[in-house]
Amino acid sequence: MEESTIAKQNKNVPVLPWMRSPVDVSKFEECLLDILPCLDPRLKMALQNMGFKTLFPVQLAVWQETIGPGAFERDLCINSPTGSGKTLAYALPIVQMLSTRAVKHLRALVVLPTRDLALQVKQVFAAIAPAVGLSVGLAVGQSSIADEISELIKKPEHEAGICYDPQDVLQELQSSVDILVATPGRLMDHITTTKGFTLEHLCYLVVDETDRMLREAYQSWLPTVLKLTRIYDENLMPGVNNFLPFASGSLKTIRRCGVERGFKGKSYPRLVKMVLSATLTQDPSKLAQLDLHHPLFLTTGQGRYQLPEKLESYKLICASKLKPLYLVAVLQHLGGEKCIVFTSSVESTHRLCTLLNFFGDLKVKIKEYSGLQRQSVRSKTLKAFREGEIQVLVSSDAMTRGMDIEGVRNIINYDMPAYVKTYVHRAGRTARAGQTGRCITLLRVHEVKRFKKLLQKADNDSCPSYSIPSSSVESLHPFYLSALEKLKETVQSETSRKAKVGPKFSRVSKGEKKSLEE
């Protein structure tokens, strides 16, 4: 074997021993719900109401390790391509496990990096959990904290005229939800300030988009959650309440230290963790933050990065200054099919979207979606895009992760992604759930070689050129010149407005802008 091939192979071998013998999800087939062992008939009906007839391979593989023979004995690390159905892969077993609970407590927590993503995941839980009497809550800061608290915490009903000891009242506060989907910031708000919010009964912790979640501290949410769920019963370990500076009565956990399946010294019942991504990190120091218990790695195929099976990747080579013309020509060629155009920054997203809208009658509605905008504007745009009122979304990398929008058939990388991970997540907004889709990347000549190498990391050796007749590009020149003039004027007036009222960024916090740019 050639030395370079050996070096390449070694580079792909994970450092962590448990990652070297994974469960290969590609060996699993889709499984009809009718023959899925142990599935609660109420959940089967809920899935059928969603239009699902089978479980996808990753969902079946996880089912086996949770409800099946695996019996949730190990924490699961799941690396599976975009659009392969990871959300239901964790939602279904968790809901089935909690379906037998007698008393309502917060027992499952799912943490995701953005509000839009959390909303999406909550909808999946909300489609199945009520079928077995479970409630799902959302903590993302969409509404005021007071409204959110009243959704999450049930207050005792007091009889008129009777005075209660506030300490007793605190004891009576109860969770209104069994499952909580949260972003880290709002989760921390509830942990530190919401009376009655407790993780003491938590059985399942899901960290979705794990590599992104581990890249940023997000107010130390992960060590805080892990500490809270590790605190032993006060009687067993006196003084434990001094452990956290802000620990209030409602925060303490009554997890007991016990012997569980040979893992002496671990608290019992053990908190089961499921961590997922389409580009799961293999970095031991990053994974160590999760404090995984006897982890099991589930991955698809051999390569570290996998693209969806029915994704077609194309390149379109053009000179830098002609990129807007080529983009418009491609959009015209796609004839109004739903499309997301990715750029490298929030600023270029704004400029490009403004320019496209000056191009005259493109017969498609184009809007921007980026960290430059307020959350309310972004949510409105996303809704319109989902509903088909907008056909083209120009986006910064805020859209790359996890978002599932029906009918997106095309992705255009206006700017070449710098990393294979970014390509995987951007391209993964199409070709989801076994559908077809295409990803077209605009390249300058000097980028072609680098792009080829980038795709090879995702086991993709075939990236044909996307052909656009030069006549359709040439005919756009006059429109381009006039659009450019208008863009210049707009940029000037925006700059002078910014100078008067402060930068547009002032409406978006620094942290939010950073996280939205990935």
Ligand SMILES: Nc1ncnc2c1ncn2[C@@H]1O[C@H](COP(=O)(O)OP(=O)(O)OP(=O)(O)O)[C@@H](O)[C@H]1O
């Ligand atoms: N068993 C199923 N049958 C039919 N459709 C399904 C099934 N499971 C999931 N889907 C659909 O597949 C799509 C992708 O699912 P999901 O968003 O969970 O993918 P993902 O693997 O989390 O992707 P990403 O890595 O991009 O976050 C969704 O539209 C979902 O409704």
